[in-house]
Amino acid sequence: MFNVGHGAVNTAVRLAAMLFCFGLILQALSNAADPYRCGALVRHGSWPPYTPPKINPAADYEQLETLQRQGRDPPPARPFDKWEPAGCRMHEYSREDIRACLGGKRVLFVGDSTVRVLFFAALTRLEHEAAEWLLRTTFIERNPRHDLAIDSETVQLQFIWDPWLNSTTFLEEMNHFEPGNSKDADPADKPDLVIIGSAGLWAARNEADNLYFDTFCASTARVARVMGDAVQPFGKQKTDNYVFLAPVQIPRYELLLPGRAESLSPERIARMNNYLGSLPPAVQSHIMTAYNDMTYHVPEAYEDTGLHVADTVAERWIDIPLNARCNGMLLERPASEQPVPSMSHSTTCCCRPSFFC
Numbered sequence: 001m002f003n004v005g006h007g008a009v010n011t012a013v014r015l016a017a018m019l020f021c022f023g024l025i026l027q028a029l030s031n032a033a034d035p036y037r038c039g040a041l042v043r044h045g046s047w048p049p050y051t052p053p054k055i056n057p058a059a060d061y062e063q064l065e066t067l068q069r070q071g072r073d074p075p076p077a078r079p080f081d082k083w084e085p086a087g088c089r090m091h092e093y094s095r096e097d098i099r100a101c102l103g104g105k106r107v108l109f110v111g112d113s114t115v116r117v118l119f120f121a122a123l124t125r126l127e128h129e130a131a132e133w134l135l136r137t138t139f140i141e142r143n144p145r146h147d148l149a150i151d152s153e154t155v156q157l158q159f160i161w162d163p164w165l166n167s168t169t170f171l172e173e174m175n176h177f178e179p180g181n182s183k184d185a186d187p188a189d190k191p192d193l194v195i196i197g198s199a200g201l202w203a204a205r206n207e208a209d210n211l212y213f214d215t216f217c218a219s220t221a222r223v224a225r226v227m228g229d230a231v232q233p234f235g236k237q238k239t240d241n242y243v244f245l246a247p248v249q250i251p252r253y254e255l256l257l258p259g260r261a262e263s264l265s266p267e268r269i270a271r272m273n274n275y276l277g278s279l280p281p282a283v284q285s286h287i288m289t290a291y292n293d294m295t296y297h298v299p300e301a302y303e304d305t306g307l308h309v310a311d312t313v314a315e316r317w318i319d320i321p322l323n324a325r326c327n328g329m330l331l332e333r334p335a336s337e338q339p340v341p342s343m344s345h346s347t348t349c350c351c352r353p354s355f356f357c
């Protein structure tokens, strides 16, 4: 009797030990695929749990009026101030952090108005007034669909209007990143960070059922060809391929205008994003699928068009490529110069472990 029980306990202990080892191996394997958590940063994440404020503008009109009479603010919109990537911590970049990392360097944005939102998010972080001024002057024009460039806090920000990703200017920029480097691109002109919007929504809107997918794949290929090496933290073994692609934005479907809703169907968007998800792992380490995690099924994340995201969401969007490009650099500085004590080698996304602490 006792023996049998002992045997059972033994078996259970062994089983538990095996499961534990198996778990460790699994974890090691996943770490091996993404040892510096650069992949974790771009791939998935979530907002912390959120309870909406009690006041409902329709039901509690009187309460709102009372607040207004007393000169108090109505309840705030949903805050998007903290994003939690799955498996690491993201740093919120301040003006000083951006300047420390990208001062004297060039950041390039390429795409349509959804990418222009990111350009303005970066500029706002650096210099609020300049961003407001440039926004006003851009949207006063009859055709705001054009390139933009501004120097702010010594960082050169540049936006190329190119929704199809086929302009000569853009293709020349991509030549800088050609594997084995290209003959006619001067390395000194190479941008230090590139953020590209996928052509998916334009393809779906403007091309027929039998064409949109091919157009999308062709535009993706023009970008993916420079993404052969997985994203690594910036460091001494210098990788300088910081080119990032936003996925096809999943719209807030119920807000789309009828004409748009037809062409931007959930089937088309899903087919294109699934295609991005089928690309090789190294390429995927450049694709910021977390962007869709930030907005999908989060109504407050969108503007009225159902396509553009709220400024508060764009602020977290821009933090993702900044973390990928800059965390390694900021953390490599001596501890005494460390501007951001909240960052840590062991938990922050996209950095190398420190052997000295």
Ligand SMILES: *[C@@H]1O[C@H](CO)[C@@H](O)[C@H](O)[C@H]1NC(C)=O
Binding pocket: 164, 166, 167, 168, 215
């Ligand atoms: C880019 O692609 C679009 C859609 O296929 C096409 O209409 C446009 O002419 C192309 N532009 C260039 C410069 O090739």
